[in-house]
Amino acid sequence: MRIMKAEQFGLQREVEYGTPEQNETVRQIVEAIKAEGDAALLRYTEQLDRVQLEASSLRVTQEEIQAAYEKVDAEFLTAIREAAVNVRVFHEKQKRNSWMDLQPDGTMLGQILRPLKRVGVYVPGGKAAYPSSVLMNVIPAQVAGVPEIVMVTPPATGGKAGIDPYILVAAAEAGVKEMYRVGGAQAIAALAYGTASIAPVDKICGPGNIYVALAKRSVFGAVDIDSIAGPSEIVVLADEGANASFIAADLLSQAEHDEMASAILVTPSETLAEAVAAEVERQLATLPREAIARASIDSYGAVLLVDSIEAGITVVNKLAPEHLEVLTADPMSLLGLIENAGAIFLGPYSSEPVGDYFAGPNHIIPTNGTARFSSPVNVDDFLKKSSLIYYSKEALLKNGNSIMTLARHEGLEAHARAIQIRLEQEGK
Amino acid sequence: MRIMKAEQFGLQREVEYGTPEQNETVRQIVEAIKAEGDAALLRYTEQLDRVQLEASSLRVTQEEIQAAYEKVDAEFLTAIREAAVNVRVFHEKQKRNSWMDLQPDGTMLGQILRPLKRVGVYVPGGKAAYPSSVLMNVIPAQVAGVPEIVMVTPPATGGKAGIDPYILVAAAEAGVKEMYRVGGAQAIAALAYGTASIAPVDKICGPGNIYVALAKRSVFGAVDIDSIAGPSEIVVLADEGANASFIAADLLSQAEHDEMASAILVTPSETLAEAVAAEVERQLATLPREAIARASIDSYGAVLLVDSIEAGITVVNKLAPEHLEVLTADPMSLLGLIENAGAIFLGPYSSEPVGDYFAGPNHIIPTNGTARFSSPVNVDDFLKKSSLIYYSKEALLKNGNSIMTLARHEGLEAHARAIQIRLEQEGK
Structure with missing residues (x-):
């Protein structure tokens, strides 16, 4: 693992927009689903997934879900149930109420929060299917x-x-009652525009391959979509007293995701830097996904030396990592200085997989520096707000002239007259 | 104004994605700004805006802002100050705190809310510049x-x-301290990537022409952007007792915005339908923007007859309008049934311009049916969240096995080992 001065390091990855051919393929699929509905959905499923279905067999049956429960092992079931409780508890704490502001003249202003009505979750097939x-x-x-x-x-x-x-059981445990065996761009188009078998949704989330990502991008506007996730990232900020084995293990837990994943240690301690680099090498050797993790460490991994922990925080804020671990003598004292990080793990026992699987906070977190302006998946992502305005007669009589002044300044006379006609009726 | 059964009406407008030529122009401008910075910014400003500037004259000076105050009339200044106070008060009520959940075993989980660091607001030129x-x-x-x-x-x-x-004064009143005289796609690219004169931002908002919209779309990912607004919309839901003149005036206040704006009355009352259609005709005749308003009413306006107010609400929820006015005998009793509307105006004195200019809620509201899943501009749009995880040793010892079970099921052994190495150190 390379060790370098922080100033020498740059991490920049481009967003994947697909080739023109991939975009054209997706455009054709989306158009076909819009025009033909189920017929196109079944045709693409046969052509791309090599599975022949009928409209009546698209939906996963209650019996299949029951059968899935027979197949998963008990230890997994217990663990996923514990995790689901923790995730639910953490997200319940994010809930907000609609609110009203009642004013003495009878005016009432407010913000109404409502859940979206229908949401589609895409779950990729194969090895990328994570319960x-x-x-x-x-x-x-x-x-x-x-x-x-x-x-x-x-x-x-x-x-x-x-x-x-395991996917069926995780979905059932999370409370999903409606599941369909369709994937790819065709599934995204079906969710966005609806077919005879699948009613359209208001928002689509979940990861997928490049075709799924391009399809989501292309239906955005007709429905909402979540953000398109990039390769995983971890930054560990640590001082001399931190445990090098813990740090190496945590770096590798991200590196094993993907050759493009990024695992970075930021530290003022050369001793720690060398110890972690050696530990990474030692631990790598016995990892089942050694090749992937090694490629990630070689291309996107680094130990960055800084002059002080405070200088390290400046580096962290520039990187705006998806995951940040702080392994310093007093990590809580640094929290106020951390401006950009999707999830912040403090102290030696807050290993990143604790958050990936179990603690409760969401593991879908902004990547590629977008923690500068975006957030982990949270309850607000599934709420919409409406403004509420009940204006009293008294308020309109008092403020009508100011409103007309502003409207007329903008050349919008009909706006002014909508006020004026009411004032005139009241004899003003 | 046409009167028809609600079932016969369909409102569908496509999102504007620009021509291939427009997209190519924007791509070239964005690339040039990224590569050349100020030099390209000044070149495009000369070429497209026909104004020759130097880097040192990009920024609006304090003297110009002072001079602007001399030019605006006192009535406007008073009104915009009152409006600014109301907008500030309404948005202050949306603020939320970071929160923590302290658990008995010492674990602490939380959500940290922080403002974005730097935001760019685009204000179009010409007649579309609204204070x-x-x-x-x-x-x-x-x-x-x-x-x-x-x-x-x-x-x-x-x-x-x-x-x-008036734009300079509105910005100064709102608290903007940094203003630049650049526009178009070149301004968006400068905000996204930065130049020697303009430091890059984290989010760009504000409306603009098609080049501005395409540039915003193309820089999304490097920075956040707000949503691209479509033509304005109003739906009025009213019963027999409503004031036809008020309704007509409110419909026209949207219709005058744009030939593509949409103004719709939904009512079970044929008497009201005819009265409003006649009033629209009468009021149209004296409007300065008659041609625009008439084009809007003819193409996108309608009175939709429904069997009952409840049936009307179903229509409203399908349209998911930007603005909804409810002018019925007891509007508050219907609030719970309204699922999709960006801003809801209740009762006879809550004319839509009250919200456009003055009451306090934001007037930038989702259009084109997107109120199904999105919200008026609000304080959350300028905050980002970070998850906080401080896991105690006790919690890790208790839950380590479940975490490893889930990690190993997903084939992510290095995740499991990051936990295991800690358990082993504790002699487990």
Whole structure:
């Protein structure tokens, strides 16, 4: 693992927009679903997923979900149930109420918060199908009060027939009642525009391959979408007293995700830098996903030396990492200085997988520096707000002239007259 | 104004994605700003706005702002100050605190809310430069606590030299301290990527022409952007007792915005329908913007007849209008049934211009049916959240096995080992 001065390091990854061919493929699929509905959905499923379905067999049955429960092991079921409780509890704390401001003249202003009505969650097939991500997408929507949450996932995963039973169980545990065996751009288009079998949704979330990402981008506007996630990132900020083995293990837990994942240690301690680099090497050797983790460490990993912890925080704020671990003598004292980080893990026992799987906060977190302006998935993502204005006669009589002044300045006479006609009726 | 059964009406407008030529123009401008900075910014300003500037003259000076105050009339200044207070008060009520959940085993979980650091507000030139929109974009950012709010606006507006003094005054009143005379796609690219004269921002908001909209779309990811607004819309839901003149005036106040604006009355009363249609005709005749309002009413306006007010609410929820006025005998009793509307105006004195200019709620509201899933501009738009996880040793010892079970099920052994290495150190 390379060790360098922080000033020498730059991390810049471009957003993936797809090739013109991929964009054209997605455009054709979306148009076909819009025009032909189920017929196109079944045709693309046969063509792309090599599975022949009928409209009546798109929906996953209650029996299949029951059968999935028979297949998952008990230890997994216990753990996912514990995790689901923690995720639910953490997200419940985010809930807000609609509010009103009642003014002495009878005017009432407010903000009404309502859940979206129908949300679609995409779950990719194959090895990218993570039960934990099902929880992280579904539970915030459910806590927000979304009455209809629908899951779509490809009909065959990783060469196996049917849907991974662990995914079905995770979805059922999270509370999903409606699941369809469709994937790819065709599933996204079906969720956005609806078909005879699948009613359209208001928002689509969940990760997928480049076709899924491009399809989500193309239906945005007709429906809302979540953000498109980039490769995973961890930054560890640590001082001399930190445990090098812990740090190396945590860096590798991100590096194993993806060759493009990024794992960075920021420290003022050369001793720690060298110890962590050595530990990374030692631990890498026995990892099942050694090749992936090594590629990630070689290309996007680094130990960055800084003059002080405060200088390290400046580096962290520039990187705006998805995950930040702070392993210093008094991590809480630094919290106020951390401006940009999607999730902040403090102290030696807050290993990042604690948050990935279990503690409760969401594991879908902004990547690629976007923690500067965006947030982990949360309950607000599934709420919409409406403004409420009940203006009293007294308020209108008092303020009508100011409103007309502003409208007329902007050349919008009809706006002014909508006020004037009311003032005139009151004899003003 | 046409009167029809609600079932016969469909309102569908496509999102504007620009022509290939417009997209290519914007791509070239954005690339040039990224590569050349100020040099390209000045070149495009000369080429497109026909104004020759130097880097040192991009920023609006304190003297110009003072001079602008000399030019605006006193009545306007009073009114915009009153409006600014109301907008600030309403948005202050939206503020939220960071929160923590302290658990008995010492674990602490939380959500940290922070303002974005730097926000850019685009203000179009010419007739589309509305002082009220400056307030509506700037004040929520300011209330959120954004320390740096920067305004950009084209150097010449509507054939006049210099920036409209009313825009300068509105920005100064809203609290903007940093303003630049640049517009178009080049201004958006400068805000997104920065130049020697203009430091990059984290989010760009504000309306603009098609080039501005395409540039915002293209820089999204490097920075956050607000949503792209469509033509304005009003739906009035009214029963027999409502005042036809008020309704007609309110419909026209939207219709005068734009030939593509939409103004719709939904009512079970044929008597009211006919009275409003006649009133619209009568009031149209004396409007300065008659041609625009008439085009809007003819193309996108309608009176929709429904069987009952409840059936009318179903229509409203399908339309998901930007603005909804409810002029019925007891409007508050219907509030719970209204699922989709950006801003809801209740009762005879809550004319829509009250909200456009003065009451306090934001006038930048989702259009084109997107109130199904999005919200008026609000303080949350300028905040980002970070998750906070401080896990205690006790919590890790208790839950470590469940975390490892979930990680290993997903094939992520390094995740499991990051937990295991800690358990082993504790002798587990």
